[in-house]
Amino acid sequence: MKKKAYLILFENFEELEAVAPLDILRRGGVETLAVSASDNLLVRGRNGIILSADTTLAAIDTIPDALIIPGGPGVFEAAKDARIMELVRKCREGGSLVCAICAAPTLLAKAGITEGKKLTSHFSVRDKFGDNWTDAAVMSDGALITSQGAGTAVEFGLEILSALEGNKCAFDVAKAVCLNKFQPSC
Numbered sequence: 001m002k003k004k005a006y007l008i009l010f011e012n013f014e015e016l017e018a019v020a021p022l023d024i025l026r027r028g029g030v031e032t033l034a035v036s037a038s039d040n041l042l043v044r045g046r047n048g049i050i051l052s053a054d055t056t057l058a059a060i061d062t063i064p065d066a067l068i069i070p071g072g073p074g075v076f077e078a079a080k081d082a083r084i085m086e087l088v089r090k091c092r093e094g095g096s097l098v099c100a101i102c103a104a105p106t107l108l109a110k111a112g113i114t115e116g117k118k119l120t121s122h123f124s125v126r127d128k129f130g131d132n133w134t135d136a137a138v139m140s141d142g143a144l145i146t147s148q149g150a151g152t153a154v155e156f157g158l159e160i161l162s163a164l165e166g167n168k169c170a171f172d173v174a175k176a177v178c179l180n181k182f183q184p185s186c
Contacts, residue, residue, distance in 0.1 A: 003030045003164045005066040008084060009053050010037040012074025015045035016150040017101045021068050024157030027173045028165050035060060037081055046072045057083050066160055067091040071102020071122060071149065079107040088113060092143070097163055101147040101156050105129070108144070119146040154179060 007022050018034070025032040036043050036053035044050050067087065069075070078084055088111040091098050100108050105121040106128050108114050118132055120139040137152040138145065138159045145163065147156035154177070162170035174180065 003065040004062070005030050005032040005068060005160070005164070006035045006060065006064045006087075007032060007068040007070070008035050008037055008057070008078070008087075009043040009051060009070075010074045010078040010081070010084075011044055012046045012072050012077070013043065013070045014072030014102055014150055015047055015049045015051070017070035017072065017104075017153045017156075018045070018051065020153035021070075021099070021101075021157030021160060024154060024161055024173055024177075025066075025164075027176065028161040028169050030066075030161065030164055033060075033064075037078060037084060046074065057087070060087075063090055063094045063096055066097035066099060066164055068099045068160065069101070069104040069107060071100070071104040073103075075103045075107055079110050085111050095143060097143050097145060097160060099145040099147075099156070099160050101153060102149040105146045108146075114144065117141045117144045119144060120148050121146060122149045 005025055022032055033054040036056045041053045042050050092113045102122040103125045105119050106125050118134050118141045120134050120136045126133045138147045138155050145159055158170045158174055
């Protein structure tokens, strides 16, 4: 059965951190839906780029194999959305991968799912994680995958793909996009 991933879009998300994993996962055959946190399918990123979501948070009724949350300045407002927080918890409880990049690991911490897990994030929020924080570009700790920011977004997407579809699939996609140095950690 085809794996499914949801990528949450909210106002002021970081565009590269959304588009890169979305593209990588779709190239790897994962059914990946961009999910708007609002009722509007058009969502404006931090740099004014508007993406069209596939569906809305209100319309989804299943738990995916992976949940992906981009960063950007809007993540702090997104962390106040009870529906997003509930989806994060349900995914964690259901054994899904929960993936966050840039400042989005702070949302996961607020949801209470990072305790005892090694993770990485943008350097501007590293102090929120104490000894659990690592300087890795991408960190995989069980079903939790985190990454530092826009510059690591392709590698982040490949790490998620590797966890869902295996190293060969991730290597094949990395080769297709000319990222020959990809080394998955899972």
